[in-house]
Amino acid sequence: MDNRTVERVKKSLKDCRIGPETIALMMTKNCNLNCLYCRGGRTFFSSSGEDISTQELFDLFKCAADFQVQDINLGGFLGEPFCRKDILEIIREIKRLGLRGTMTTNGSFLNSAVAKMMSDCGWDIMRISLDSADEEIQHALRPAINQKPYFQGIVEFLDTLQQIGSKIRVILNVVISKRNFRSLPGLVNFANRYKNIESLDILKLLNMGLVNYEDLRLNAEEEGEFKSILAALKNEKKLSSQGSWGESPVNGNNGLQNKDEENAGGRCFSGESRCFVNYYILSIDSDGYIMKCPQYQLSIERLNIKKIPLSTLWKNELLQFRQNLSKNAPCYQTCCTILKKENKLISDALS
Numbered sequence: 001m002d003n004r005t006v007e008r009v010k011k012s013l014k015d016c017r018i019g020p021e022t023i024a025l026m027m028t029k030n031c032n033l034n035c036l037y038c039r040g041g042r043t044f045f046s047s048s049g050e051d052i053s054t055q056e057l058f059d060l061f062k063c064a065a066d067f068q069v070q071d072i073n074l075g076g077f078l079g080e081p082f083c084r085k086d087i088l089e090i091i092r093e094i095k096r097l098g099l100r101g102t103m104t105t106n107g108s109f110l111n112s113a114v115a116k117m118m119s120d121c122g123w124d125i126m127r128i129s130l131d132s133a134d135e136e137i138q139h140a141l142r143p144a145i146n147q148k149p150y151f152q153g154i155v156e157f158l159d160t161l162q163q164i165g166s167k168i169r170v171i172l173n174v175v176i177s178k179r180n181f182r183s184l185p186g187l188v189n190f191a192n193r194y195k196n197i198e199s200l201d202i203l204k205l206l207n208m209g210l211v212n213y214e215d216l217r218l219n220a221e222e223e224g225e226f227k228s229i230l231a232a233l234k235n236e237k238k239l240s241s242q243g244s245w246g247e248s249p250v251n252g253n254n255g256l257q258n259k260d261e262e263n264a265g266g267r268c269f270s271g272e273s274r275c276f277v278n279y280y281i282l283s284i285d286s287d288g289y290i291m292k293c294p295q296y297q298l299s300i301e302r303l304n305i306k307k308i309p310l311s312t313l314w315k316n317e318l319l320q321f322r323q324n325l326s327k328n329a330p331c332y333q334t335c336c337t338i339l340k341k342e343n344k345l346i347s348d349a350l351s
């Protein structure tokens with residue numbers, strides 16, 4: 001989040017006609033991988049049959065473009081965007097309307113042809129979930145349900161971007177676990193081979209009720225070893241971006257929240273409880289329901305963009321909802337560090 005977002009939130013607090021800056025869309029709950037640490041892979045890989053249709057999505061994008069929305073962010077919560085058969089049409093439509101497009105993908109459908117097509121239509125940002133440059137580690141942590149290896153397709157995609165001088169910005173999402181933390185230096189070397197890769201976002205493994213969480217999380221000794229690995233990589237520019245641990249791996253606490261903070265849901269901004277997130281990100285479920293926020297992916301009953309156009313929802317039902325949270329968000333203490341930081345920036349700008 002930058003100053004433009006803060007300024008935009010300040011304006012939209014006074015003018016409800018200003019739409020969200022970003023629409024975050026879950027495209028489908030289907031997924032073709034069964035990642036060891038993901039709820040998606042364990043519970044949602046069969047077809048739900050309720051995904052928002054192509055036409056409903058096109059109507060949403062048109063409305064978004066008319067409503068000052070800037071970014072469409074595909075697939076960051078659950079499921080794999082490329083499991084939708086119409087994904088390439090969707091990509092083209094977003095860009096035809098002049099919106100900025102970001103996608104989070106498991107990378108298993110990527111290849112040279114996809115790289116050319118996405119570059120030709122001007123796609124902006126690809127977040128690829130790559131836990132290791134060691135093919136075996138990647139496939140062990142993030143196996144395909146049909147067991148087919150896909151790592152080389154990601155390499156082909158990146159090679160093609162490089163060869164054709166594509167403008168697509170690539171960010172790698174790297175979830176750190178017992179199985180891959182020692183291979184991080186190899187992944188940094190891999191990323192350094194590609195101009196398009198601008199950063200590696202180191203993600204902390206979240207529990208989310210996983211049965212195998214204890215088998216995957218780093219123990220105290222491994223955390224110590226990982227801190228040394230990060231310290232040795234401190235001059236690596238691509239690792240210096242802010243990761244989901246909330247701190248720069250180079251300058252901060254290496255993103256490792258201490259246990260008390262983790263258990264308490266974070267204490268760093270105690271006293272603050274106002275949430276402005278819904279002023280700049282609107283999260284929509286794959287069945288069209290509006291979600292409470294990007295952190296709590298709970299659908300809000302009755303509010304579905306299949307039934308009510310986005311602009312109507314935004315100026316009516318959702319206005320009260322975001323106003324209430326901007327005065328007091330009861331969930332604030334359980335929110336993630338990054339969103340808390342963003343909220344703090346906005347609160348400071350308002351005072």
Ligand SMILES: C[S@@+](CC[C@H](N)C(=O)[O-])C[C@H]1O[C@@H](n2cnc3c(N)ncnc32)[C@H](O)[C@@H]1O
Nearest residue numbers: 037038077078079080104105106129173205206
């Ligand atoms: C849920 S996936 C959805 C998009 C797509 N299927 C993918 O894998 O990129 C979004 C991101 O969440 C990450 N993720 C999944 N489970 C996680 C967990 N338990 N802790 C931290 N990150 C997780 C994935 O690695 C991925 O980068």
Ligand code: SF4
Nearest residue numbers: 031035038040041079
């Ligand atoms: S590919 Fe993404 S959604 Fe699918 S199981 Fe893995 S992390 Fe979850």
Ligand code: SF4
Nearest residue numbers: 275293295331332335
């Ligand atoms: S404070 Fe609450 S509503 Fe706001 S982003 Fe965090 S969890 Fe969601």
